[in-house]
Structure formats: C-alpha cells, structure tokens
Amino acid sequence: MTEQLAGGDLSRLRQLNALAVVHVLRGRPALTLTELSRDTGLSRPSTEDVVLQLQSQGWLEEVQPAPGVMGRPARRYRFRSDAGRVLGVDIGGHTIRVLAADLDGEVGHTVRVPVAITAGRAERLRAVDAAIAQCLSVAGLTGADIWATTVGTSGLVDAAGRVVLSVAFPEWTGVQLAQHVGRLVGGTVLVENDSRLAALAETWRGVARYAQHVVYLLAGLRTGTGLIIDGKLHRGFAQAAGEIGALPELGWIRAQEHLRSWTGAPAGTDPDDLAGYVFASAREGDRKAVAVVRRYAKELALGASALVLALDPQLVVLGGGFSRSADVLLEPLRREIEKRCVRIPEIVTSTLGDESVALGAVKLSLEHLQEHLFDVRTGVAAPVRPAR
Amino acid sequence: MTEQLAGGDLSRLRQLNALAVVHVLRGRPALTLTELSRDTGLSRPSTEDVVLQLQSQGWLEEVQPAPGVMGRPARRYRFRSDAGRVLGVDIGGHTIRVLAADLDGEVGHTVRVPVAITAGRAERLRAVDAAIAQCLSVAGLTGADIWATTVGTSGLVDAAGRVVLSVAFPEWTGVQLAQHVGRLVGGTVLVENDSRLAALAETWRGVARYAQHVVYLLAGLRTGTGLIIDGKLHRGFAQAAGEIGALPELGWIRAQEHLRSWTGAPAGTDPDDLAGYVFASAREGDRKAVAVVRRYAKELALGASALVLALDPQLVVLGGGFSRSADVLLEPLRREIEKRCVRIPEIVTSTLGDESVALGAVKLSLEHLQEHLFDVRTGVAAPVRPAR
DNA sequence: GTTACTAATTATGGAGACCTTCAAAAGTAA
C-alpha cells in the first residue's frame, strides 16, 4: 500500500526529532530553543539535546542573541544553509545559464554565457563547461563543494542523463550530459527536460505556488509542456510524458508556422525574431497580425485543452519566450480553452522570465538532496556531500 | 516540502512499531513472534510487547500453534481482518452490485440486483437500497458494522458525494449519493466515478498490478477513462480528470455511432445489443463489420493516444463491456495508438470482467480506512468504526 | 548602585520503550 515506515529502536526517535528540528528551522531566520521547542512540540530539554547534537554535526550554528529583550538572552540557532551548494544549469539555444544556490535555495551567483544558436555539440558542451567553471570561480567554490547539479535541456532525456532525442538540435541527440557535467562537479548530476524544470520553478517560486496540479505551457520557438501532478513533477514511465504536441490531430509542429507565415515584418528578418514582430503588430491592432496570433493561440489551445481535460489542473501557466506577449496571446488562448473544456482552470502568465529553467534545475537539485539528506527513513545524514 | 512527520515522545515509537507489526501481518496467514520479529526488525521481547498490546486492543488474535514442529511450539497471531467490514457498490445501467469485504479485501458476499435501464432516479435509488440491505442481510451484518462504503456511478462526482453531471442518465444529475447511502451504513461513504474505480481495481487485483502509471479505457456503451498516476487514482483539482473524450477534435461521442451505423444486425435489434453483433460479425471475417470496428478503434485510439502522449503510462488497460471482444478490438486499437505515440506502452485487456467497478469501490473503501486507521501520523487506532 | 522582575539555562529524578543475554519450559526425536 503506502511505503512503510519501519519502526525501530530509540535512535530512530532521535532521528525523527532531529528531522523535525531541521524542518522547522529551514528557510527561516535563527530561532531560540524555546521557539524551536514550541514549533516542534518537543520539550525544552529534549530540544536542547537535539540541537546540540545537530550543532556538533555541523548542521546548526549559534548566532548572536537578539539584543534588548527582557529576561536572560536566549541562544539562537540557525540552519547552516551554506553547508552545501547546488547548481542549476540551463542549456538554451542562445545562452548557457548557471545558478549556484545554497541549501535553502537562495541563489547566490548567476552566470550567463552566450552561445551561437548554430553551435554544434562540441562547441555547446565547451560553453557549458565554461559557464560552470566561471560560476564556480565567481562563487569561490570548487566542483567538490557542489552536492547536486541539475541540467536542463530541450529534448527527451533518459534516466541515465542522456539526451535520447532532440528535435531542435539534431546534433544533441545521444549526448551523455550527466556524464559530461559530472567531470566538473561532485555529487549527483540530474538531467531533465527544460519545460519540466520551468514548470517546477513555477510551483516553487512562480505563479503556481501551492497548486497541486499544474499544466505548464512553454510557448516559444519550440513548444513544450511540463506537468505537475499531486505537487510532483510527472515524468511518466519512460520520461516521455507531456509530448501531447506529437499527436498529429493536435499538431504543435504546425503552431509556429502560423507565425512564420506573417509577411508584415521587414524583409530579411531572422525567422527567430519574426514572432516578436507579429505580436507587436497585433498589439497595435493590425488585423492580419491579430488573426495570425489567434490561429496560433488556437493550435496551442488544442494541445492545452487535451491536457486540461485529461488532468483537470488547478492552473495553466503560460511560459516561454512568447509569454512576454501574453497581453495579446493570453486572451485568445483562454477563449479557445474555454470553448473546449469541461471545467476551466485558471490561466495565468509566468512571471519568472527566462530564468525559470535554471531555477527549476536548482529546485530539482534541492529535492534530490532533500530525499537523500533529510529523509524520513534515514533521518538527518551528516552534512557532507552525499555519495553519487 | 514533503509533509512532515512530527517526532515526539516514546509512545510515538510504539505507535510506529505497532504499525510495522500490523503491516507485516496484514493479508498474510498467522505468524509466530519469531517470524514477526524477523520481518519487523524488532527484537523478540519488543515484538512480544507490541503484539500483546495489539491483542488486548482487539487487532490481533492468537490461533492454534502449528503442530508437529521441532522445539517448543510457538504461539501464532493473525490480523483480525474480520474486525471491520467495507462495502463496494456499483450502480450500473442494468445492475446494482454490492460487495462486502473484510479488512484484507477478501470479498465475502456479492449481491446483484437487476434494474431497468430506463429506471428513473427514485426507482434506481430504491434498487440500491434493496441491494445494500440484501447484502448486509446475507452477510449477517447491520449497517453499523460497516466501516466504509464506496459507491461507483457514471458521471462527474463532486467531493461531497453528489453527482454533478450524468450524461448517460440525465435524471441522475444532482443526486446526493453519499447522503442517501449514508442512511443505511455507518462510517464514511465515498462516491466515485465508475471508470476510475475500474482502473483502481486493475491496479489492485487486475492486469495492472504493480504498475505505477496506468491509462484505463472503459469501452462500452459509454466511453470513459480512469488514470492511475504514481500508483494513485488521479482525480484532478475538481474531480474532472480523464474527460478527454469531451475534446471536440477527438470526440468520443462519435465513437459508438460507428457501431450504431452497422446495418448487418436483425431488424429491431436493441441498439444496446448492436455492438455485440458487430463484433461477432467482425470475428467471422465480415468485411464491413471489420471496417466498422476499425473506425471505432480509431476514434477510441485518438483519445487514448492523447492520454498516452500526455502521461506516458506503463500500461493501457482496455476494460468495459467491449473488452469481451478484445480479440477483434485490441489489434486495431494497438495499431492506431502505435501510429500516433512516441513511446508505446503495453496494451492489455482487463480480466476482471464486470465486477471491476465494485471491486475498485471496495479498494477505495480500504484505502480510506488505511489512511484513517493505520496512518503514520497517528499510529494504529482502536479497532472500531472511525468517526464519519 | 541596589533591588525587583523576567526568561533562559542547568540540574535532577523518573518513566517508557528498546536491546542483549541467559535460564527455564515445552515440545520432538532417538
């Protein structure tokens, strides 16, 4: 049925209580023992015992007592969120982005390295290496300090961190990303599809906070999805979930072609920039542009509606490059979805911008650590990089 | 992040160990203390302590020692699965079906009561009452003995156990099923869509055992779906998940019309029986019938493919009345799905027959009890019907 | 500068639940 929690001896109880203390303290400012005791439900003496143990392990640190209070000043303890670091890497078409964050998810350093959209596999991997190296350097870290890294890329990714299929960059197919990045950093290296990471970021620090079921639409030069089900990223049995766009009858391949068909842009405009012109013209009321946007919205809504009907999410999040043009895109999209669906979810625009993938990568790294360092089954492990 | 397990005092540990003992013992024959000690990881004396406590509570019962073994005969204990009962009710078009089962899910009594397909709300509810009363009677139980009941019905159901929308039986819309059935039995009454319950049954005792992600297709006079995601029934934010058939572009409304268009049946055949003739003719090689089946399979595959692409399940299960004709239906369905999907899941036929909905209802009742009686947060509650 | 007040810390005693170890008991097999 549910995974069972094997009981055990007394030390198990201490594990659980240590876990409770860490849980209360994470992501919060320093607390006194009395406050901790109240929030964990433990008695004061027991709380002190647990805290002292966690401090000697290196998870907790005493900070200056708060000044100017009545009574004897209380010792205060904070969670040492700087005990370990994680990386989030976004391998985009034009940019490699690397985020370094602490165990609370506080992003300390951000590095962007441009890369030619035409760059082949080797050149792109070199840019990834450079970006990671630079990020470690400015953060004053070495690869050994990194406890977990997640790499976001377009395409289908298998469980071993290999890109199984990349439509956008054919040369990318087959690249062993986890293995490659693992040369540079310690700890586990996870590889995940970029749309999924963007979806995860939205539930963490975006518009989908606290939502349990979310359909995320990456609308841009490529179209993709990320599904959050029951608060967790849904990958499917073979990591192939969310590929609704592949259904010929709903075809997302066609969707952008509507935008490309637009003839109102200056001659010789890079097809990648064309979309921006269409949205701009639509914004100014150009009838033909509005019609093109509407057709695009309809195609997008077709796949989105299929997902909404299938999953009944609380929220649909519109993200990706085109979400900047939500002012002209969101309404037609909403109308088309309302036309087709039984129950209409809230439909909102992402606010995380182009950092969402890297942010989601950070979050996935943290979730990985959460499972291995602060798990109910094992209690709190020592504050060292977990074995790979 | 994850729901936290508040630590606590020593009694918490006892709770967890009692839970571990119950977990080991459930659904298994009687075990000796030594065996229990081995399987729970507890020491022998502690195991005995826990077992004695559970016995005095009424959860465990001592049985005759196994004869003819070396050494001193060991006491044996079994889980008292008969301490409480659950019901599973299937309100079908032609039949009301009620299953009574013990806490291990062992079905002890089955009652079927026919009801006219044309029966209105009141008449159908009377049949439900009669079926439940009869089941209780033959099982020698009263409503007070029932700890949980789940009712399966077609249509959309809300969290309060009301049928929000029933396409198949318009008069059924708005019926307060949980409230109605609650008059007859004690404990919680859950109401759930029949396709979902059938899906649940498949993961419990059907072909989908051990599969984490499953798309269940109810193919019959109505077409429906049940989604199992991460081993759990997926309902969606407003219990509206799985309604992919409502998408006009994939329309399952059309699907059965292909079967109805068949003209090879004797004049005056009940449209409900028509499908059987089509499948039979197709089985005998009738070209036109084969073509009709193929068109139906294609329509069904369209929605199924959308679900498969969206969720990437390990398994697609074909259930419902038409699954009896899987010999002519499964292959065309499989081909159409293979045409459209990126990764092809296993596609199999249900073997549970027309008891699947009621069986799934039993399972849902048990899962409800599991959460309330054997939860990690609270430990083992006393063996009495939980408060409603 | 002393005294009163406040709230945290430290110390003490006790209870519950677990473990290991060993002797006694209750069977079967020779």
Next chain:
DNA sequence: TTACTTTTGAAGGTCTCCATAATTAGTAAC
C-alpha cells in the same frame, strides 16, 4: 528416559524523552 530444538520468560542495562525545580544573566525601576 535422554538429548536436542526452539520458544518463552525474566533480568539488567541503555537511550530518549518528560516534568519540575534551582540557578543564571540579563532589563527595568527606584
């Protein structure tokens, strides 16, 4: 009847928690 096997029961010890009381280190008032 004796030897062997396995379970049972009892004893002693450890760990972790709790409640309570005494001590300490500050602020506030006089």
